[in-house]
Amino acid sequence: GMHARGLCQCRDDMADTDFCDTKAVHTTPGVAPAAAIDEPGHARECTPQETMKGSNSVIAFSECTDFDQVKVMVTNFDQDNFGMLDVFEKCAHSYKNEPMHGGYHALGCMKILKDAIDKPNNGDSNNAPTEAISTLAQLLYTNGENFCDCAKQASDSCPSCASFLNFKTLLQESLDACIALDEIDCDAWNEFYKPCETNLKETFISVDFRNEAQCDYVKDNCGGAGTFPAFRRLDCGREISKSAWEFHEQFAASCIGDAKPVSTPYPTPAPVSVFPPGTPATPEPTVEYVPLDDDIFTPESSSSGDTKKKRSHFWRNIFILGILGGAGYYVYKKRQDSFTFIRYRRAPRNFGGDGDGIGFAGGGFDLSSSTNFEPPTLPPPPSAMQQQPPQQYP
Incomplete structure (x- = not known):
């Protein structure tokens, strides 16, 4: 075996x-020694796996809280000996669970928590871990939500074995304080809101948290309204009056650094021109591409514009052609009226033919009677002029 x-x-x-x-x-x-066996009143030893898980839990908690890793392991914490944190927890539990709130006020319990930062043990001389109490109170009051989430995760992952008992005690006290804060935070703000708003208006005339002085005024007890409340979670919208919670939302939007600001629309800036001021941009001419496909849709507006242009060009061309045609006709008519053909008749020449004057006549065709235009006859060749005597005309 x-x-x-x-x-x-x-x-x-x-x-x-x-x-x-x-x-x-x-x-x-x-054989495992007897010390390793669970006994009543004794914690069992940690297994290697538990040691690894517990060590990771200590490291994670120290990173989100700045607690010293060694001190949380070796300090002998007693859950019933956490000084003013125990007083705060008792106040909150009584306010939440007892009739008539046990005679407590939520703002009174909040003051105990804040005072625990500077006076963790309230002057008592017992062995309370004052440094740890002060650190826990500060983390809870100034950053409650993140601190409590961190403590919860560390407690869930840390095993309950001998090596981590002190650390588990510190985590348990942290969770008890977180529960106590959750029991009073909303009611504390409800008690704080009304006198604070009244004091603000008396001091600053109107409430305007864009004024940093008003933010500081509210954080510093708001003119005596009470200790400024801390929150385990910002989930009071359904637990207190609407006006009280809206007052907190307005304050948080302007005065709390890590609060999400209220989104406000901003005007979109006009685009900056790339041309110098006063110099209008001259668009370059572009040639419109006309597709060859007849199926492509052509906007009606452009086609109507082209039709108007074609109609205007058509009538313009007709007008110009009419002017040119009239001018041409006028010139032609003018020339016809001023031009006459020279009519002359010349006697038929006899180049050795009969004397009956039929040199160009024949077949009963009378050239002189067929037309008014007679082409001139050619003169005789020089040889004929030399051989024949000059012709005599009657």
């Missing part, structure tokens, strides 16, 4: 080894 103690293991066949012989001086080889 095989038994284990922590990270060290011995088997029956390893009993003669140097390691197991050394362990046998104090324990029986392979």
Whole structure:
């Protein structure tokens, strides 16, 4: 068989080894010592896995709270000995659970929490861990939501074994304080809001949290209204009056650094021109592309414009052609009226033919009677002029 103690293991066949012989001086080889067995009033030892989980929990808690890792492990915390934090928790539990709030006021309990930062033990001389009390009170009052979430995660992951008992006690006290704050935070604001608003108006005439002086005034007891309330969670919208919670939302939007600001619309700035002032931009001419596809849709407005242009060009062309045609006709008519053909008749020449004057006549065709235009006859060749005597005309 095989038994284990922590990270060290011995088997029956390893009993003669140097390691197991050394362990046998104090324990029986392979058998867990009695201290490792759970007993009433004693915490069990941590397994390796629990040691790893607990160590990671300590590291995570120290990172989100600045607690010293060594101190949270070695300080002997007593859950019933946390000084003013115990007083605060008793006040809050009584206010929440007892008839007539146990005679307490929510703002009174809030004051106890804030005072615990500077007076963690209220002057008592017992062995309360004053440094841890002051640190817890400050974390809870100034950053309650984040601190409580951190403590809850660390407590869930930390095992309840011997090595981490002190740390678990600190975590349990932190969670008790967080529960106490959650019991009074909304009622504390409800008690604080009305006198604070009255004091603000008396001092500043009107409430305007854009004025930083008003933010500081509210945080510093708001003219005697009471201790400024802290919150475990900002979930009081359904627990207190609408006017009281709206007052807090207005304050948080302007006065709390990590609060989400109220979104307000801003005008969109006009685009900056790339041209110098006073110099209008001259668009470059562009040629419109006309697709060849007849199926492509052409906007009606552009086609109507083209039709108007074509109609105007058509009538303009008709007008110009009419002017040119009239001018041409006028010039032509003018020339026809002033031009006359020279009419002359020349006697038929006889180049050795009969004397009956029929040199160009024939077949009963009378050239002179057929037309008014007679082409001139060619003169005789020079040889004929030399051989024949000059022709005589009657």
